[in-house]
Amino acid sequence: MKSFLPVLLCCAGLLNGCGYFGIYRHRPAERASPEEAAAVRFPDSMEKGVRLTGPMMAALKVAMDDYRPPGIRPEKLQPPDSCLARWEYIQTSVLQVSDTLFFVEFTPDLRACGPGYILLDVGATYAIDGQGRILGRE
Numbered sequence: 001m002k003s004f005l006p007v008l009l010c011c012a013g014l015l016n017g018c019g020y021f022g023i024y025r026h027r028p029a030e031r032a033s034p035e036e037a038a039a040v041r042f043p044d045s046m047e048k049g050v051r052l053t054g055p056m057m058a059a060l061k062v063a064m065d066d067y068r069p070p071g072i073r074p075e076k077l078q079p080p081d082s083c084l085a086r087w088e089y090i091q092t093s094v095l096q097v098s099d100t101l102f103f104v105e106f107t108p109d110l111r112a113c114g115p116g117y118i119l120l121d122v123g124a125t126y127a128i129d130g131q132g133r134i135l136g137r138e
Contacts, residue, residue: 008050056094059102059128066134067124083113084122100130 031037052060064087074085083089090111095103105125110118127135 005023052094053096055099055130056096056102057125058132060092060094060104062128062132062134063104063106063124063126066126066137080110081115083110084108089113101135102128102130104128 068087069087072085074082076082077085089109091107091109093103093105093107095105097103103125105122105123112121125136125138129135
């Protein structure tokens, strides 16, 4: 019984810090109220939409997770970091060069962050291979 308590306390301590080991709790997407959802009318066609292939989506996910790790909470950061950590303020481009090479570019829109923010060297361009590996970042 004496050895059980220290092991239990150690395990409980590790569970609180799982984020330090790269383990993140998946947060489900927020759902709109039934009233708001009822007002939405889906289009008859997605023909005018942007089409991303499965490999493009995989490359985009790899780049997104590296650029802004899943554990970051923008609401807990100070400006301008809080603005730069929000996906709605980041313009994204995906270029497929071949079946096995993708470039993903993130460019923050600092105008959306408010007046007075001048930051140099923000944003990034990733080279990602077809296996989901980062080949380089500029």
